[in-house]
Amino acid sequence: MTTPTSAAPDREPLVVVRNLSKWYGAHQVLHNVSMEVNRSEVLCIIGPSGSGKSTLLRCVNFLEDFAEGEVRVGGRLLGYREDLKGRRVPDSRENVARVRRGISMVFQQFNLWPHLSVLENVAQPLVVVQRKPRAEAEAKARQVLDRVGLAAKLDAYPNQLSGGQQQRVGIARALAIDPELILFDEPTSALDPELVGEVLQVIKRLADDGLTMVVVTHEMGFAAQVADRVIFIDHGAIVEQGPPQTLFRNPGSERLAQFLETWVERNQIFTDAPSVADGGKVL
Amino acid sequence: MIDFSIFTDAWPSLLSGFLLTVEIWLAGCALAMAIGAPLGFLLAAGRRPTKALVRAYVEFFRGTPLLVQLFVLYYAGPSIGITLDALPAGIIGLGLYGGAYCTEIVCAGLEAIPPGQIGAARAFGYSRSQTLRHIVVPQMLVLVLPPLVNIAIFVLKDTAILSIITVPELTFQVTGLTLDTFAFVEPYLALSVGYWVLVELTASLGRRAEIRAARYLETSA
Numbered sequence: 001m002t003t004p005t006s007a008a009p010d011r012e013p014l015v016v017v018r019n020l021s022k023w024y025g026a027h028q029v030l031h032n033v034s035m036e037v038n039r040s041e042v043l044c045i046i047g048p049s050g051s052g053k054s055t056l057l058r059c060v061n062f063l064e065d066f067a068e069g070e071v072r073v074g075g076r077l078l079g080y081r082e083d084l085k086g087r088r089v090p091d092s093r094e095n096v097a098r099v100r101r102g103i104s105m106v107f108q109q110f111n112l113w114p115h116l117s118v119l120e121n122v123a124q125p126l127v128v129v130q131r132k133p134r135a136e137a138e139a140k141a142r143q144v145l146d147r148v149g150l151a152a153k154l155d156a157y158p159n160q161l162s163g164g165q166q167q168r169v170g171i172a173r174a175l176a177i178d179p180e181l182i183l184f185d186e187p188t189s190a191l192d193p194e195l196v197g198e199v200l201q202v203i204k205r206l207a208d209d210g211l212t213m214v215v216v217t218h219e220m221g222f223a224a225q226v227a228d229r230v231i232f233i234d235h236g237a238i239v240e241q242g243p244p245q246t247l248f249r250n251p252g253s254e255r256l257a258q259f260l261e262t263w264v265e266r267n268q269i270f271t272d273a274p275s276v277a278d279g280g281k282v283l
Numbered sequence: 284m285i286d287f288s289i290f291t292d293a294w295p296s297l298l299s300g301f302l303l304t305v306e307i308w309l310a311g312c313a314l315a316m317a318i319g320a321p322l323g324f325l326l327a328a329g330r331r332p333t334k335a336l337v338r339a340y341v342e343f344f345r346g347t348p349l350l351v352q353l354f355v356l357y358y359a360g361p362s363i364g365i366t367l368d369a370l371p372a373g374i375i376g377l378g379l380y381g382g383a384y385c386t387e388i389v390c391a392g393l394e395a396i397p398p399g400q401i402g403a404a405r406a407f408g409y410s411r412s413q414t415l416r417h418i419v420v421p422q423m424l425v426l427v428l429p430p431l432v433n434i435a436i437f438v439l440k441d442t443a444i445l446s447i448i449t450v451p452e453l454t455f456q457v458t459g460l461t462l463d464t465f466a467f468v469e470p471y472l473a474l475s476v477g478y479w480v481l482v483e484l485t486a487s488l489g490r491r492a493e494i495r496a497a498r499y500l501e502t503s504a
Contacts, residue, residue, distance in 0.1 A: 061406055063402055063405065063406055093410065093411070094410075097408040097410075100406075100408075101408060104406070104407065105403075105406045107399060107402075107403060109397075109399050111397075111399040111400050111402065111403035112400075112403075113400055113403070113404075113418055113422075114400075114422065114499065114500075115421045115422050115425075115499045116499075117499075124417060125407040125408065125409070128409060128413050128417055129407060129408040129409060129413070157499050159500075173407075177407070
């Protein structure tokens, strides 16, 4: 397995996941998953639908609980603590919020708050959670909305925007809290094909700015271009991981080769030389 | 012939009946909401045994006529140690009855907020009460206002039933007038107009509140 290239290899990983397993009833959705996210790294998680990649991402944010294993953020345990007898018990909601304070999330379905304007969607967490003065929060919101190209839409409501614009608001909301890490849960899967590009463009720019992010995606071309490291998951387990060039050109497992095959076939029509690592024409 | 002169002597008792009707109505609605809001939350998000209890309450009060509930409370109450005057019995009865409907409405309103929005609030560090106050309630209002205004109108019209347990509200007074004068057309016409005016007033206030709460939806692309 290849070690990821990291901007600061001497420092501790930002997120460490150890032996994480999760069940829905009797069905095991994550099998003993271990992974790390290094600072300034862009990590893409790929895999077939239902492979558990979104679930894994939601565990990293403790939006989902898990029965076994641990997640550490900046060295601190997330979601669970040990009680006096050393048993694993759920941590308080306040502690969970404290540990994951540096993590924000962008959702597949945007999950904007429809009763708030674009500006309020981005500024409200700063006022409500971080207790910033409203003027300061709104100034910050304007700044990040400008960064995602929505400075002209401050007073619009989410239902007045296209899907791509809504997702860019989602990204601005995630940026506004000055996160150490942004989790993207299939950020373009709910978008019309012609709107995918504008969102990927924004994410790519953030990657260039050195933001740490984990992106669950079906956009192989995007992963090939932007990721420092790609993790391939199938049936709730990590099958292989490494830099995209290695993974996409020389898949080490039969399963990944198959998975990439279907993607190449689907995109064959657009390209004469179907080299996955070239990333098609996504951006 | 229609003869409105019968009201010349009767208007003080009619006015007192009207005012009492308004008082009973407001108190009944307030009680119904005070019951419905917390129970609606429990029905939507409580633990299973709690939900079952709330469900039983709703089913009982929604499944039996208000008049029967009032009889139980007022006439049967004393034999199980609950002795109430007609007026408090009537208000409590109305409140419990309307509260069952309010519970259902609040519960449905809560369940209509997409879980993803609540998940997003959690991911951004909102506490439960912050999520409720900033995300859930403002959207819920839009959904629950129209049915709640309906319940307020039902409760208003049902105050008339309290006349049967001798509460001297408007219908009781008007019935008294008909017995004194043997005139039926004028008193009941006036009675209808009295309720109708209040209903229209409520409906128009409700519409205004609905428009206010739903301003963010108006601008749909």
